[in-house]
Amino acid sequence: xxxxxxxxxxxxxxxxxxxxxxxxxxxxxxxxxxxxxxxxxxxxxxxxxxxxxxxxxxxxxxxxxxxxxxxxxxxxxxxxxxxxxxxxxxxxxxxxxxxxxxxxxxxxxxxxxxxxxxxxxxxxxxxxxxxxxxxxxxxxxxxxxxxxxxxxxxxxxxxxxxxxxxxxxxxxxxxxxxxxxxxxxxxxxxxxxxxxxxxxxxxxxxxxxxxxxxxxxxxxxxxxxxxxxxxxxxxxxxxxxxxxxxxxxxxxxxxxxxxxxxxxxxxxxxxxxxxxxxxxxxxxxxxxxxxxxxxxxxxxxxxxxxxxxxxxxxxxxxxxxxxxxxxxxxxxxxxxxxxxxxxxxxxxxxxxxxxxxxxxxxxxxxxxxxxxxxxxxxxxxx
Amino acid sequence: xxxxxxxxxxxxxxxxxxxxxxxxxxxxxxxxxxxxxxxxxxxxxxxxxxxxxxxxxxxxxxxxxxxxxxxxxxxxxxxxxxxxxxxxxxxxxxxxxxxxxxxxxxxxxxxxxxxxxxxxxxxxxxxxxxxxxxxxxxxxxxxxxxxxxxxxxxxxxxxxxxxxxxxxxxxxxxxxxxxxxxxxx
Numbered sequence: 001x002x003x004x005x006x007x008x009x010x011x012x013x014x015x016x017x018x019x020x021x022x023x024x025x026x027x028x029x030x031x032x033x034x035x036x037x038x039x040x041x042x043x044x045x046x047x048x049x050x051x052x053x054x055x056x057x058x059x060x061x062x063x064x065x066x067x068x069x070x071x072x073x074x075x076x077x078x079x080x081x082x083x084x085x086x087x088x089x090x091x092x093x094x095x096x097x098x099x100x101x102x103x104x105x106x107x108x109x110x111x112x113x114x115x116x117x118x119x120x121x122x123x124x125x126x127x128x129x130x131x132x133x134x135x136x137x138x139x140x141x142x143x144x145x146x147x148x149x150x151x152x153x154x155x156x157x158x159x160x161x162x163x164x165x166x167x168x169x170x171x172x173x174x175x176x177x178x179x180x181x182x183x184x185x186x187x188x189x190x191x192x193x194x195x196x197x198x199x200x201x202x203x204x205x206x207x208x209x210x211x212x213x214x215x216x217x218x219x220x221x222x223x224x225x226x227x228x229x230x231x232x233x234x235x236x237x238x239x240x241x242x243x244x245x246x247x248x249x250x251x252x253x254x255x256x257x258x259x260x261x262x263x264x265x266x267x268x269x270x271x272x273x274x275x276x277x278x279x280x281x282x283x284x285x286x287x288x289x290x291x292x293x294x295x296x297x298x299x300x301x302x303x304x305x306x307x308x309x310x311x312x313x314x315x316x317x318x319x320x321x322x323x324x325x326x327x328x329x330x331x332x333x334x335x336x337x338x339x340x341x342x343x344x345x346x347x348x349x350x351x352x353x354x355x356x357x358x359x360x361x362x363x364x365x366x367x368x369x370x371x372x373x374x375x376x377x378x379x380x381x382x
Numbered sequence: 383x384x385x386x387x388x389x390x391x392x393x394x395x396x397x398x399x400x401x402x403x404x405x406x407x408x409x410x411x412x413x414x415x416x417x418x419x420x421x422x423x424x425x426x427x428x429x430x431x432x433x434x435x436x437x438x439x440x441x442x443x444x445x446x447x448x449x450x451x452x453x454x455x456x457x458x459x460x461x462x463x464x465x466x467x468x469x470x471x472x473x474x475x476x477x478x479x480x481x482x483x484x485x486x487x488x489x490x491x492x493x494x495x496x497x498x499x500x501x502x503x504x505x506x507x508x509x510x511x512x513x514x515x516x517x518x519x520x521x522x523x524x525x526x527x528x529x530x531x532x533x534x535x536x537x538x539x540x541x542x543x544x545x546x547x548x549x550x551x552x553x554x555x556x557x558x559x560x561x562x563x564x565x566x567x
Contacts, residue, residue: 009405009415035421120421142442174444179401179417181408181440276444283442366445 002251005183012143012175015182016082016108016168017042019150021052022190025106026077029057029068033087034120035172036110040082062087066094066105073103074212076203078154081105084172085112085126092130097213098165099134100228104157104201105165107135108150111275112172113361121362122172124275124327128335134228136166136235137304141279143180145254146170152242154194162235163201164228171276173362185250193249232305239302255299258307259314263289263296266317269378271297273324274336277358277365281324284370295374300336308343315340316349322377324370326359354380384529385447386434389464390456390516393426393509398542399456399516400432403523403530406538407436411530416441426512429460436529452476452527456498456519461485474526474564478515486567494526496562498554505550505557517551521558532559 010018016039020028028047030040046052057068065081072079083091088109098105113123127137136156140146146168153166170176185193216224236258243257254260260278263285271281278299288295298314298321300307315321325334332338337355344351354377359365386403390396397419404417413436420431433447451473455461458479466475466489475491477483478498486493498518507514517539524532535555540548 007409009401009408142444171444173421174418177419177421178444179404179415181414279442280444364445366448367443 003185003189003249005185005250008182008184009179010143010182011038011177011179012146012170013038013110013177014042015143015147016150016170017046018184019147019190020080020106021046022187023078023080023106023151023154023194024052024191025054025080027055027057027069027072027079028081029059029065029072029079030081031059031062031065031083031087033062033084035112035176036082036084036087036108038176039108039110043080062091063094066091066098066107069105069107070094070098070101070103073098073105074202074204076197076200078158078197079105080107082108082110084110085114088126088130089114095130095135096133100224102134102163102201102228102231103165104163106150106153106157106168107165108146108168108170110172110176111169117361119361120172122174122326123360123362124169124325125360127167127169128327128329130167131304131335134164135304136164136239136302137169138166138239138302139169139274139300140175141276141299143175143178143182144252146175147182147184148246148250148252148254151190151194152239152246154197155242156235156238158197158201159238160199160201162231162238164231164235169275174276189249193245236302236305236307254301256310258302259310260299260301261296261314262299264294265296267296268294268319269374270315270318270321271295271324271370271374272300272321272336272340273326274300274303275326277324277326277370280365280367281370283367284374287367287371288374293375293378295378303336306339306343308347311340312343312347312349315344315351316347318351320377321351321353322374323353323355324358324365324373325355326357328357328360383435383437383441384451385449386452386454387447387450387464387469388432388434388454388456389460390430390432391426391460392428392430393512394456395514395516396430396456397432399520400434402517402538402542403434403520403535405542406530406535409541410534410537413438413530414441418446420446426510429463452523454519454523456515458483466491476519476523476526478519478522482565482567489567491567492526492564493567494522494562494564496522496558498522498558501557501561502554505554507550507554518554518558521555522562524555525559525562526564532556
């Protein structure tokens with residue numbers, strides 16, 4: 001049965017704060033940075049007002065913020081933080097440590113470009129730089145999805161068979177500071193969805209002391225990395241299950257949780273993108289169809305683990321993909337395009353791929369620009 | 383979809399005003415809405431833009447408003463910073479002004495004008511030397527466009543500011559709603 005919702009008006013950052021509040025983390029360890037700041041500002045307020053029974057650790061840097069979460073996660077409690085851009089970079093050592101260390105931390109990344117040039121606007125360069133850090137990465141398209149994804153992230157990360165940290169990603173300003181409708185379930189129903197963190201993936205036991213971060217030989221090292229790879233594989237099914245459960249409990253789903261298809265099943269051109277560009281691309285698809293052009297859309301919601309099977313299955317029915325990246329791997333191409341080309345090649349799918357880099361440094365990507373890019377791609381199709 | 387571009391000066395409450403307008407539409411008018419503040423070097427006194435969208439279905443557009451249906455100008459001296467031709471010919475230019483602005487005279491445009499600065503000052507809506515004209519101009523916006531009702535705007539203002547701070551803000555919106563003149567310039 002779908003639970004009751006209250007219609008609310010709030011920013012994307014507020015949606016993230018509400019989800020964290022309702023999930024009742026025991027430790028929030030955080031440091032402010034634009035455009036993330038209002039997430040942790042709200043949480044510190046909730047702690048201060050007694051609405052959230054958590055230890056709010058005020059630290060001097062992002063590196064320490066995540067270190068605080070790591071310590072808390074080791075002690076077997078639910079933990080939360082959030083960051084952006086330069087803050088995420090400053091955390092770098094601990095981002096990898098908590099990923100490879102299998103710590104179930106939930107950390108929304110409010111996507112903002114990296115300096116120089118100094119800018120506070122959105123692109124995906126920051127979280128993309130951490131695609132190899134062993135974190136689940138889910139890219140959201142609107143305020144509602146931010147709320148839902150943060151709740152789901154606790155379930156995914158804290159599953160003992162997965163035990164990986166999660167980054168729900170939201171575009172800076174475009175989501176984080178934009179006010180829009182969010183259908184908010186009650187605190188109780190939200191907590192029921194997440195559940196108690198009663199069976200910790202790891203828990204320090206002072207009766208049974210053991211060493212963290214000790215020296216390991218290649219054999220154990222490789223086993224750990226192989227385990228991590230397998231946990232990522234299992235996370236795919238978990239994300240699909242969480243999407244189904246979200247549907248049953250809250251009455252909303254996002255594609256199959258990994259990818260979301262919009263428009264016809266088969267078209268001359270498929271627009272592929274992530275985040276808010278993918279939401280706006282749906283308007284582009286409608287516009288192109290009105291003009292008699294055959295275009296559909298695939299939104300990649302989950303980037304890590306990368307949904308190879310789902311992407312391949314959809315791509316092989318279609319003729320050409322236009323992949324829009326909001327980040328670049330310098331010396332190669334946009335990361336989404338790179339990965340899509342790789343899985344198509346590995347699966348011997350010959351659907352052609354054209355890549356476009358759009359929206360860097362907060363450049364607007366209105367649907368009119370997506371329409372123009374799609375028309376060019378249709379003209380040049382083989 | 384109805385799209386609005388709002389221009390104000392930092393310190394006059396424009397970003398908050400846009401948020402409350404979206405809230406009135408979402409919470410009380412039964413519409414979907416969006417308020418997008420355009421962040422930058424928003425120092426006090428500098429020009430600040432915000433965009434508001436309304437629709438009867440979920441809004442998937444996230445980019446700024448380029449071709450607005452209505453323009454809401456909180457400071458008369460910023461009127462020339464917007465290309466009026468980019469605003470829908472059928473739309474309304476809502477401006478904080480004692481009279482029809484010279485530059486709009488004879489334009490044939492629908493103009494809603496009110497002396498919001500005076501109303502706000504009389505009500506003591508001044509913060510750190512800046513006159514807060516945001517709620518006042520929302521009253522003018524509602525008079526000019528009817529996108530949300532004045533009752534629903536009032537509910538949103540009360541809900542946002544709370545019992546203690548709401549009265550002056552509500553009074554500003556209501557007085558502006560009464561005083562706003564809507565004319566073809």
